[in-house]
Amino acid sequence: MDDLLEAARLVEALLFAASEPMSEADIAKRLPPGIKASSVIERLRLDYAGRGVEPVQLGGKWHFRTAPDLGPALALTKREERRLTRAMEETLAIIAYQQPVTRPEIEAIRGVSVGSSTIDGLLDTGWIKPGPRKDVPGRPLTWLTTPAFLKAFGLASLNDLPGMDDLRAAGMLDTASLLNLDPAAPADSEGQIAAKDGSA
């Protein structure tokens, strides 16, 4: 009997049966001595390549999910899905890539004030949450993404956000330089946006 195959059987059964994704450490605990969890997972990934279900990492833990290309065939689009506004999408991206980030920082990047409805709408998705206050004048609240965000977007971790490495390398995620940037930097960024604001 092929030990790796036997271990792969066990891990696929584990991941199918477990009610939550499992960390590599959790998986390793169930394996016989001498079998590395990472090797078994790699074997499983190969076994399931091109199948209708696949093992993927989500928030640092492994689970099986249906192959994304099958979404339309599974008729998943029938589920009513509230579309996010562009303001919400961009704000979420800024929070995801630059967290912890304050509202003034988000506004500095977007060059426009962020309406309450944008934050409220994102809070409704369960994808963002308030973080600790930032130690600058006014002590603004920071914003973070939640585990539900990683789950919804099928991300293993924040480092797996698309283009994360490139953005970091290009210095695009450096919030320290942000506040000197704003060219039009009016003293008050609040209250100057009329109802036209697309984020409303």
Add this chain to the structure above:
Amino acid sequence: MDDLLEAARLVEALLFAASEPMSEADIAKRLPPGIKASSVIERLRLDYAGRGVEPVQLGGKWHFRTAPDLGPALALTKREERRLTRAMEETLAIIAYQQPVTRPEIEAIRGVSVGSSTIDGLLDTGWIKPGPRKDVPGRPLTWLTTPAFLKAFGLASLNDLPGMDDLRAAGMLDTASLLNLDPAAPADSEGQIAAKDGSA
């Protein structure tokens, strides 16, 4: 593209994600025209033969379940700290001091019957074991403590158990204390044996 493989991918995703088992008719509805559900299921069964999960029929409907031989390996042992009950404590003490001692003898001392759960619980601790049968009518089993008992209580040998005089000196053999029975002590659910012991 292999149509049957593509259909098998879809069906495995369907069965994987479905909230309940699906009938062949349910499956057929999701398949493109010209593909027979039974052929797809047969293909899936072959694909999953010998794997850790497999499509099985349950009441005429299909679902994925873990391979039965993996059941024990999937189980997780959860350790939980448990304290001896009062009945277990008394019974263990009597066995420790008076071994080899039979259950009727223990009951005579405790004044209440000793439930099976008490003996089972003590056996689970690994601190008692059955000894030879006593040569009296009914030939009841005697009970002894194990080396694990000594180890658990930090005793080098049974001779290290404090004697009656030690207990008395420590105030643990005080008749007066009987009049103030500990109200917090849990009621003995094993039921009093009437008239067996005048002091009860």
Add this chain to the structure above:
Amino acid sequence: MEPEQGEEWTVDLAGYEGPIDLLLTLARDRKIDLTALSISALADQYLAFIAGAKTARLEVAAEYLVMAAWLAYLKSRLLLPRDVPAPDGRSATEMAEALAEQMRRLEAMQQAAKRLFALPRLGRDWLPRGVPEGLPVHKQADWTADFTSLLRAYGALMARRTPAPVLTVDPGLLTSVEDAMARLERLVGTLPAWGDLRSFLPKGLQPGIQSRSALAASFVASLEMAKAGHVRLRQDETYGPLYLSQRCDAGTAGPVAPEEPSDG
């Protein structure tokens, strides 16, 4: 308030997420490079756009106008032969570069948002396991016991086995119902009228068990005799003294005083 026709391009601010977004869009549409050198050209485009919007009598949010004023200022500074620092210490080139940097940043985040939202999404593109069976859990007890508690339990058991004080009564102290009845039969005829039951008790009884036993036996005896029709019983108040007399007695006299105080 119909927008005037024949504009060079359609003026509509509703589609933009603020002035930087508008600048970015203009740069993209006009293929203007985001270097400091071309910011001047971009500023022209922006100012033209805002002018167009005003001509079309669109409501232009203040922030767009602030940016327009700032760009006009920047452009005039850039046109100066010598780059004189502004009051805040920044040269026009630095200001232009700051603007370009902010545009690049927003552009990066806009692209990140696009890529983020292109990811396969839970519920739209993929599903997790529908109904996981769950992993079976075997509970294993880690037994803990306290030695002192064990010794205490044993001590209490042993203490319970030492003989408890027992009530022992000398049979000679007790009065039987038969004896009491014989005594009452004998005495009741000797009394003139109603007599307190207690007055029929023998003298010299020890207080306590002996007295109580005699009283209780006499009471039961009196009930038996009343049932048999030998005596009559009377009690004037609840818990009051019980009187008895011979059946034939007319009950003319009051109760006699007890022979001795009762301890009942």
